Amino acid sequence: MKTHKAVWAVLAAAGQGRRAGGPLPKQFQLIAGKRVLDWSLEVLMAIPAIKGVVVVLPAADPSLTSATIKTCVGGATRAQSVLEGLYELARWGAQPNDLVLVHDAARPCVPADDISRLLKAAEYNEDGGLLAVALRDTLKQADDADHAVARTVPRAGLWQALTPQCFPLQRLARALENAAGHEVTDESDAMERLGAKPVLVPGSSANIKLTYPSDHALLEAWLMQQQPDKQRME
Template sequence: MSQIWLIVPAAGQGRRMGADKPKQYLTLADEQPVLAHTLARLHRAFPSARLVLCLDADDRWFLPHWVPFNDWQRVEGGSERMDSVLNALHAMAANDDDVVLVHDVARPCITVNDLLALYQAAATHSAGALLAMPVADTMKRADDQCQSARTEPREGLWHALTPQGFRYALLRRALETARQQQTLVTDEASAVEALGECPQLVTGRRDN
């Protein structure tokens, strides 16, 4: 059985939120930060996984006791998500066939069932898999004056969620290719798609 690896990009500075700290360190009702909740949920599904946590070099909020994994390492995050994930991939002592799941730190509501379903799909589908939700809202196309120009058909459209999971070799090749071609990708699946692969969509929950 291949090793399960988890990459959690958590180097964001939360500037868009205007908070006094990054969103992953905002506390929830139990006074624990979002980051701690996210890692706890991942650990519940994959207690034996190996975690790579991407943090900003100047992060002054992180506390190691929030990490429930026995086998984990910290790597420096990059300026973009893709850079953080690539830093993690380069730091990992992974085999080509190991399954790597990448999960947003700001998604603490992910369920164990969804995590297990995503892993199963990623482990069995050669192009990997991602959690996603079919688009249920009416989609509008704006003109250059931010006016609704037309309604777009939503059939076949999905909201991409995380985790997204791929074999180590495929994910590394996809992201390294995107970097070499100076293509800015906003998720791992888009980099894999650029190689001509078609990751499996696994229906997730709207509250993810």
């Protein structure tokens, strides 16, 4: 899709992700023959509106650099890492009001159509937006002592936040700077602390995050299903 604003992206790939198992952080693990972060980067690079992507890594990796991809080293937290990515975009030439998609490298299955709908929504909402899925199942809050049910949580109006999330560069940078010293779970959380009300854009349930070892099979099945028939036969 075409937008009236320039669009950039930050791919957050600096975390440790140890719950996914294996000797490597989850974003560097192989699924269907590629690293998870490479699948996620491929999705972003296929969006025509995106001018360039900054991949935020735990250490420098010049092999990823190209005319439309830059890398930078992340910080101690996700918020700090994304902020480093925004600073790199600004050095690259991104303007304060340009839109920035922030995507988690551990979500390689986000459909391109979802990203296009998010961009359309965020372009006309000064507070930006995020992909999300309305909760379907009954929620239970556990008693931390023995994991027994403490209460049932009403799910009406509750959504599961996904990525990408999309915000104007300068406002997101200010929000993340303001959140320093606080635990923020995603970029929307930081924006909300400044009084913003990002729009929720319904996303696909296929946009799952590699979190536990059991997620590998689900992600591989979905990714292989999306490949051309010839490639699957090979």
